[in-house]
Amino acid sequence: MHWWFPADASSIGGKVDALFYAILYITGAVFVLTEATLLIFIVKYRHRQGRKAAYVEGSKKAEIIWTAIPAVILVTLALVSLPVWAKIKYYSHFPRDASPLAIEAKQYQWNVTYPGPDGKISSGNDSDDDDFMKVDSLYLVVNQNYVVDLTSRDVVHSFFVPAFRIKQDLVPGMDIKLWMRPTKTGRFEIACAELCGLGHYRMRGLVFVQTPREHAEWLVGQGEASAADSVTAGLKPAPAAAAAPAARGATSRGKGAS
């Protein structure tokens, strides 16, 4: 039974988890102290025959203390969180050696565009476009940096890989970038985390994190697919590239825009 975080598999996972645990310990301590105080008061000051409450209207000193202490703890927490956030999301902090990828979401699938041998995602107008596309599957090399271009064709979706601790909305009309580095090989799930329609719950994809060698072998098989499908990439799942998840893709599209 696994009733806690999924195993962490990305470069930022450890930092996010560490912050989570820091907050858990601080709030846990405050929780125990305040609730215990409440319980003690409930028992100790309960009404008994002849008991009279003390007439106390307040204490400026107490107010200052219990304003200042939470303020200091909370501001510290913000200061600790800021650099982690900057490292994850600020475009200026993105790694320079990252490989490009593009993900376009639509009801209810993830279209992943990979660069061809030129190592670039074309803007769609290039005649020598060698990009290729996969539906609902993201193949990555372990310990390699990726910068992903996120777009949506219809409504707001949210790209969520629990094992990577990464979540980012995809908004139609916007071009949003996301950075990530997987650190463990294996198969992980992609979920949509923003209500996007009736099929929201089945907008599921898979991440395959491979060793460089596995990835190279996998790439060989994609060559023909990319050649056959150089123009439509990024717009429509190509027949060859979408062969594996075809059944799912088809039903998704069928139930999409009505």
Next chain:
Amino acid sequence: MTASATAAPRGGAPHAGHDDRSFIRKYIASTDHKIIGIQFLFVSLFFLLVGGLLAMGIRWQLGFPGQPMPLGGWLPSGVAPGGVVAPKMYISLVTMHGTFMIFFAVMPLLVGVFANYLIPLKIGAPDMAFPRLNMWSFWVFVLSGLVMLSSLFVLGGPAAAGWTAYAPLSATPDYTGVHLGQQLWCVSIVLFGLSSLLGSVNYITTVVNMRAPGMTWFRLPLSVWALFITAILAILAVPVLAGAVIMLLFDQTIGTHFYLPAAGGQPMMWQHLFWFFGHPEVYILILPAFGIVSDVIANGSRKPIFGYASMVYAMISIAFLGFIVWGHHMFISGMNPTLASYFMVSTIVIAVPSAVKVFNWLATMWRGDLHFTTPMLCAIAFVSMFIIGGLSGIFMASTPVDMYIHGTYFIVAHIHYVLFGGSLFAVFAGIYFWFPKMFGKQLDERWGKVHFALTFIFYNLTFFPMHILGVAGEMRRIYDPTAYAYLRPLQPINVFITINAFLLFLSQFVFAGNVVRTLWKGRKAPLNPWRDNGLEWTTPSPPPHGNFATIPTVYHGPYEYSVPGAAEDYTPVNQPPAAVPEPAR
């Protein structure tokens, strides 16, 4: 009702003396703030039941995905084939549960009921400043509720874009298949906004202008302070929602593109406008609870509220900061991440006044003489649950942690700890406390405690495990969590939650039974059953039309309990100072 019998003539009251209003003017199209408060009470309790029923549908599907729902066979097969909740019905359940609970249950229960009923009585006024406006506020609310209810039965089903109605999902039927339902949702929300504004104008004017002689600002009970600040929040935030929803309605009906990117619209604009309303709304839903709980805890502890002034300042700072933190709902929305950093800091700061309030409630109980009446138990539950809801909020204030828990059950757990564990326990505290005032009869304390205990237990068993689902990464608003391999091991938790949610729902019938039984053959309440200081207890229960025989004069603050040297452990605010030695300060 003994109203007409006990009303003594007094100058200035609109219907002083003999009350010759017709039945309709008295109980239906009433301009009496007390009747309006009671009307709000029953109508919003009905919507609480509707919201609760919808929640049961959600929980059935999550606990037992794909299995026929009990009584589900009664639903049309297009909605629930074979009694099984269909994905579309599920999304509608989620949307309408949130909508009914927030707009038609918790908000009117806190504001519609208590602002209307309590403000004039607590400040010593014969009625509201604008009684007719007040009547319209209620009837527009009923109309908006009926429009929302009717949307459940129209072709294509009710709204299915979440209570947050994120565009473009909500902006065109292309994405949900819902036409009329989503439009009715918009119409209803605009009407609701109108009702809320009419009420708020009234509450503000009444508090500013109609306080009895001696009822200075710093002698106002915290409940009145809270309702006054809430009304200011509503007047600033609700028009933004109404404007945003009108634009959404235009996108749906007359082909505008405010939120549709195909023609240059901005989906993000909806999110900014919605949350610019939505975050003050969070405080609209909790500030009145703060006020009610402060009154009840001081009374139940027989002690002055600890740090009255800082309680007021804390509420004012929460109200102010509430307008500059909306972006924390949008950390991962695609908003500039640098802006998110600012919103993290402002969000963290707003936790401080909330912490101050908790410490002051604890300090009020310290060295008190605690009487565990049902309202007091509900108020203590409020404090202890608000601690959990407040602390869990800190997780999502930290942007990197929010990136993981955003949109998961952790958020669902948090909002229910604040809105159910917080606001609803305060509503129960308020109903138990002021029921004798409203109806002249006291709710049975024994059944009240049974209701409290069952609610407290099943509430925690329902919502606490949701934190764990959230940490494990279960998304909210998904029809079938077992579609994901990593969520399948969590299914026993979902079953556990569902069973407890059913029991929580059933427990509320203890409350309903208590209300019906008390109204039918309850014993008459004493004049001041809780030995409270408030002005409302210096007039008969229920108070006559016009409230007070003569406008009272106020001599003390509202929390003069256990004053040394006094014969009683309470000092009504209108008791002349000669009768009691002023404590040394």
